[in-house]
Amino acid sequence: MDLHAVKSTPPTALFGMAVILLVALTGLFAPFIAPYGETEVVGLGFEPWGGDYLLGTDSLGRDIASRLIFGARNSVGIALATTVLAFLAGTALGLLAAGLGGWTDQILARLIDLLISIPSLVFALLLLSIFGTSIPMLVLIVAVLEMTRVFRLTRAVAMDVAVMDYVEAARLRGEGLFWVLRREVLPNITAPLVAEFGLRFCFVFLAISALSFLGLGIQQPTADWGSMVRDTAQLITFGEVVPLLPAGCIALLTVSINFVVDWMLHRASGLED
Amino acid sequence: MRMHPLLTMTLQRLGFGLLTLFAITLLIFFAIELLPGDLAQEVLGQSATPETVAAFRERLGLDQPPVQRYLAWLGGIAQGDLGTSLANGREIAGLLGARLGNTLFLAAYAAAIAVPLALVLGLLAALYRGSWFDRTVNVATLSSISFPEYFVAYILMLLLSVKWGLFPSIADIGPDAGLGTMLYRTFLPALTLVLVVTAHMMRMTRAAIINLLAQPYIEMARLKGASPMRVILRHALPNALAPIINVVALNLAYLVTGVVIVEVVFVYPGLGQLMVDSVTTRDIPLVQACCLVFAGIYILLNLCADLLAIATNPRLMSRR
Secondary structure (H helix, E strand, O other): HHHHHHHHHHHHHHHHHHHHHHHHHHHHHHHHOOOOOOOEEEOOOOOOOOOOOOEEEEOOOHHHHHHHHHHHHHHHHHHHHHHHHHHHHHHHHHHHHHHHHHHHHHHHHHHHHHHHOOOOOHHHHHHHHHHHOOOOHHHHHHHHHHHHHHHHHHHHHHHHHHOHHHHHHHHOOOOHHHHHHHHHHHHHHHHHHHHHHHHHHHHEEEEEEHHHOOOOOOOOOOOOOHHHHHHHHHHHOOOOOOOOHHHHHHHHHHHHHHHHEEEHHHHHOOOOO | OOOOOHHHHHHHHHHHHHHHHHHHHHHHHHHHHHHOOHHHHHHHOOOOHHHHHHHHHHOOOOOOOOHHHHHHHHHHOOOOOEEEOOOOOOHHHHHHHHHHHHHHHHHHHHHHHHHHHEEEEEEHHHHHHOOOHHHHHHHHHHHHHHHHHHHEEEEEEHHHHHHOOOOOOOOOOOOOOOHHHHHOHHHHHHHHHHHHHHHHHHHHHHHHHHHHHOOOHHHHHHHOOOOOOHHHHHHHHHHHHHHHHHHHHHHHHHHHHHHHHHHHHOOOOOOOHHHHHHHHHOOHHHHHHHHHHHHHHHHHHHHHHHHHHHOOOOHHHHOO
């Protein structure tokens, strides 16, 4: 990206990219940045800010700043894994539905419609009560629920591409379905899928954080932003801003991603204003 | 005899709604069967004695074949009997009643403020597109959408309740509180929902109106010299009703589930709080009942939106 391109990028998008980069680096190098360990008890409960503990300690005497830093690794990492899983499943099924058409398509599409007709937070709660709360279960449940949205988008855009002449030509010259989907259809639908990935990540991230906040997602002692809000929530009644820190981290990251995606969509739509 | 197209479409949508609801009962019920192994053992844990496991299985009816259990469950629902809670053995229907009322009250309270506000803001942003007003509102709403509900809720609680002492931080509605008291005590949860939902609804309204104003017939109306007022009221508005109704319904449906988090933050005795509590205690019949009620409301709202959109469609309203 040259200087001119940077200048024409709106400040919100630049801000968003900076925050995303910062969070990614923090997550990657968390053990080197954090002054204390993730679950290490370093002092008494509720130590004040400043001094040895930049942002004080939580009820068990763990350093809040360190846990926020490790949260960048855990919360974002788990959400990223979930989103990738949702995308692999959703894109594969969507491509298959668009490529095969007919009964396969109808059955898949109706099943997904059914899954979407239940509000996803409520559905996630139902599944968690049945399967119990563990991180692999959480990832799987949220991935299945978000996969439905990816499926819908992939199917819709892939259907537009599947009727193009070049796809027809590939089929006529005897290429297999898998080859056609991978070499002809997939490269032509990557642009909308990339923007969707950003948006989906936000939804997944917010959904997992919400479940963790409700005490049903990522559990102690793993440092996670959503459950940190829950653990420190009672402090708000004493006028402390501590619960707002992890909540603010979540908000900052999702806002940043939305700014970047908004700018990407705007550019892709080719509108000047 | 040929039926009026309006009637045919209405009946179609009603039938489709019922079918979806039926399919959802199947999904909610048979989700249990997805669990590999035994539900009783899973819920009670490894240390449970065989006797307690057997007793649990009998209480849930797990000793009967699933199809038979499903039919009994469905039959019960049709008669208003949702079974009994595992945690305290009370009738679920009785537990849900008051909670549902509270949740609907909170959602209606938030909707009464958010819907008019969002429509006016969305319309203004669309009409003054690209102005500083539009841009400010765009950044503000994009941020507000991305915030988790509890972030907004705790900020409001910190400022309006703890720092300035204007409103109570716990939305504890007493059994005999008057309407005024209830509105006052639930103001903070309602305001949280308003902030989150307004942003969504406003953006979607703006997009719907902008999309509409780009249509050729609006251009045509402008070119033939119709006044801006007439273009908006006579040409745009009748066609804008359907998308706007959709936007409102989508957000009301969101409101009903968005309350889950807000209820937990403000300790409000609603359906969402009940559901979260029963997930924690793994009170599965109660979770299933809550899920069914939420899904039912969701479908009902979407159905209403569909019907209203059909009823206000100018092309269907005119005589053939």
